[in-house]
Amino acid sequence: MNHWLLxxxxxxxxxxxxxxxxxxxxxWNGVRNYQVRNMMRDDMKPGDLGLFYHSSCEVPGVAGVxxxxxxxxxxxxxxxxxxxxxDKGSKKDEPRWxxxxxxxEADLKNFVxxxxxxxxxxxxxxxxxxxxxxxxxxPMSKHDFDLICQMGGMKLG
Numbered sequence: 001m002n003h004w005l006l007x008x009x010x011x012x013x014x015x016x017x018x019x020x021x022x023x024x025x026x027x028w029n030g031v032r033n034y035q036v037r038n039m040m041r042d043d044m045k046p047g048d049l050g051l052f053y054h055s056s057c058e059v060p061g062v063a064g065v066x067x068x069x070x071x072x073x074x075x076x077x078x079x080x081x082x083x084x085x086x087d088k089g090s091k092k093d094e095p096r097w098x099x100x101x102x103x104x105e106a107d108l109k110n111f112v113x114x115x116x117x118x119x120x121x122x123x124x125x126x127x128x129x130x131x132x133x134x135x136x137x138x139p140m141s142k143h144d145f146d147l148i149c150q151m152g153g154m155k156l157g
Contacts, residue, residue, distance in 0.1 A: 001045075001047060001048055001142075002043060002044065002048045003049050003051075003139070003140045003142055003145040004048060004049070004050035004051070004137055004139060004140060005051045005053050005062075005128055005137070005138050005139075006050045006051070006052055006066065006102065006136065006137050007054075007055040007128075007136045008052065008053070008055065008136075009054070009055055009057060010063075011057065015052045015063035015064045016063075018052065018064075018102070018103075018104050019104050023103065025101055025103040025104075026102060026103075027075070027099045027100075028100050028101070028102050028137075029075045029077050029099045030075070030084075030085045031098070031099065031137070032097060033136065035135060036135055036136055036137045037096075037097060037098050039139065040072040040098045040100050041072045041098055043139070044068055044071075044072060045068065045071065046068050047067065047068065048067070048068040049065060049066070049145065050065070050066045050067070050068065050102065050137075051064075051065060051066075051140070051145065051148060051149075052064045052065070053128065059111075059113055059114075060113070061111050061112050061113035061116070061117070062108065062111070062112040062117075062148055062152060064104070064105070064108050065105040065106040065154070067103050068100050068102055068103075069101045070100055071100070072098040072099070072100055073098060073099060073100075074092075074095035074098060074099075075095070075097040075098055075099040078090040078095060078096060078097045079092060079095075106154065108149065108152030108154055109152060109153025109154065110151075110152050112151045112152045114128075117129060117148070117151075123144055123147065125141075126140060127140070
């Protein structure tokens with residue numbers, strides 16, 4: 001099993017929005033980065049766990065835990081001219097952009113802020129803490145995933 005950190009701006013789509021969706025599931029659409037697309041295609045698998053991270057907001061941080069519930073598949077927003085994610089160069093028989101479906105897995109007792117992540121020396125290798133990292137999905141180690149869950153008040157195992 002792999003572990004991921006998935007970023008979303010909460011005014012666009014938040015962890016609470018995910019919890020309100022039917023079956024608490026949502027397609028992680030709108031990704032327009034080849035590196036992330038390739039991770040979806042090659043590395044992300046149903047059953048993998050992820051942390052839902054609120055970005056570009058007053059207090060960024062980890063809001064909860066999600067589970068991947070699908071393999072990568074074409075992101076239909078790339079074909080919709082009315083979508084902000086429309087890509088006129090993408091063809092239905094050769095889609096350029098992919099998505100995975102994610103589902104709510106668990107709440108954290110406490111929101112884990114970016115400042116708290118930065119203050120924890122054992123998270124020094126966490127990709128989101130690296131200067132200039134703007135990827136919407138990043139891989140993370142099980143150790144870092146577990147540590148952040150514990151920081152959020154979740155009891156593991």
